[in-house]
Amino acid sequence: MRFPDTLTRLHALTKADNLGLGLVVLGLVLQAGSVAAALKLICVWLLLLLSGACVSQLIARNTRERESRP
Amino acid sequence: MMTFVNLLLAVLLLALAAWTTLARNMFAAVVGFIAYGALLALAWVQLSGIDIALTEAAIGSGLTGLLLLNAASRLHVNANAGGNTGRSRLRVPAALLSAAVSGALMLCVFALPETPPTLAPDVAANLASTEVRNPITAVLLAFRAMDTLLEAIVLLFALIGVWSLSSDPHWGGRPGLRQYSEPNGILAYTARVLPPIGIVVGAYIFWTGADYPGGKFQGATLLAAMWLLVLMAGLADAPPIRRTWLRVALVAGPLAFIAVGFLGLQTAGAFLAYPEGFVKPLIIAIELALLPSLTLVLGLLLLGAPLRGEEP
Numbered sequence: 005m006r007f008p009d010t011l012t013r014l015h016a017l018t019k020a021d022n023l024g025l026g027l028v029v030l031g032l033v034l035q036a037g038s039v040a041a042a043l044k045l046i047c048v049w050l051l052l053l054l055s056g057a058c059v060s061q062l063i064a065r066n067t068r069e070r071e072s073r074p
Numbered sequence: 075m076m077t078f079v080n081l082l083l084a085v086l087l088l089a090l091a092a093w094t095t096l097a098r099n100m101f102a103a104v105v106g107f108i109a110y111g112a113l114l115a116l117a118w119v120q121l122s123g124i125d126i127a128l129t130e131a132a133i134g135s136g137l138t139g140l141l142l143l144n145a146a147s148r149l150h151v152n153a154n155a156g157g158n159t160g161r162s163r164l165r166v167p168a169a170l171l172s173a174a175v176s177g178a179l180m181l182c183v184f185a186l187p188e189t190p191p192t193l194a195p196d197v198a199a200n201l202a203s204t205e206v207r208n209p210i211t212a213v214l215l216a217f218r219a220m221d222t223l224l225e226a227i228v229l230l231f232a233l234i235g236v237w238s239l240s241s242d243p244h245w246g247g248r249p250g251l252r253q254y255s256e257p258n259g260i261l262a263y264t265a266r267v268l269p270p271i272g273i274v275v276g277a278y279i280f281w282t283g284a285d286y287p288g289g290k291f292q293g294a295t296l297l298a299a300m301w302l303l304v305l306m307a308g309l310a311d312a313p314p315i316r317r318t319w320l321r322v323a324l325v326a327g328p329l330a331f332i333a334v335g336f337l338g339l340q341t342a343g344a345f346l347a348y349p350e351g352f353v354k355p356l357i358i359a360i361e362l363a364l365l366p367s368l369t370l371v372l373g374l375l376l377l378g379a380p381l382r383g384e385e386p
Contacts, residue, residue, distance in 0.1 A: 051271070054267065055268075061260040062260060065260075
């Protein structure tokens with residue numbers, strides 16, 4: 005298996021979540037009809053960045069605590 | 075291209091449904107259910123049911139998912155979804171019953187006439203009389219207002235049912251367990267940064283409901299989610315359920331709805347009928363009154379029965 009534990013899987017996930025969605029949003033911004041729609045798309049991306057960063061921190065911390073427990 | 079996306083969506087939905095049913099681990103099953111709800115919301119968007127998509131994403135996937143997560147963590151995180159061997163005798167009948175229900179539903183869908191009976195043209199023809207531009211809101215609060223009123227009351231009954239599960243010494247206390255988290259941890263940070271944004275979005279979804287997809291249920295769910303986030307991060311504590319202001323706030327929305335209903339009896343000749351020219355203000359007044367009540371009910375439903383008695 006390429007991603008043996010939770011932490012490496014999280015590491016792989018962030019690429020798709022942050023960069024991947026960012027590129028998708030970048031593509032959609034070019035097609036957006038108005039400036040307001042483009043700004044909304046960017047806001048969606050920023051919110052997802054925030055939630056992604058927070059959730060992966062929480063998952064990672066939880067994993068570490070569980071591993072350090074005997 | 076769109077056909078391909080739709081097909082992919084349908085296949086993914088079926089795969090996730092199968093995953094949720096077959097998952098051995100209860101936690102995995104709940105996560106599958108949440109993802110299933112999110113995809114279902116996408117399917118509703120494809121079917122142009124934006125209102126339903128919003129409700130599905132907020133209540134079907136988000137709120138119900140959280141409720142199930144809560145339940146799963148209480149029933150031991152790693153318990154097998156199928157339970158212990160004592161219950162496995164029930165598995166086959168349960169599977170047969172579920173299959174029979176699904177089969178009957180499928181037969182019903184195929185037996186539907188080509189052009190199903192619909193009231194949509196009537197709604198479209200009478201939409202102008204309600205002065206709201208979103209036909210869903212017009213149906214929910216004007217043409218079928220009784221259903222919405224009963225829905226709001228049913229939620230209250232559900233909350234009373236949940237509260238009644240508390241043991242005697244804890245009655246009237248604070249629901250759920252006290253949450254602790256690091257004061258400078260990432261959860262506390264999220265609970266400080268996200269609620270201002272979430273409250274604005276929730277209020278917007280509520281306000282735009284008169285003219286565009288949205289409404290009080292979706293808005294209230296978002297507000298409740300923000301409240302729960304603050305509670306989960308330990309930044310605030312849930313109020314004890316014996317508080318009078320809490321109980322007044324819980325029943326205020328439905329009571330206002332009923333009051334408007336009786337007002338209709340006086341002025342327009344029927345319960346829940348709106349007098350000419352005051353339709354939109356009254357609808358907005360009802361929604362405004364229901365919003366805080368629904369927010370509290372949904373949040374408290376998730377917090378569960380009071381588990382702490384007289385502790386400060």
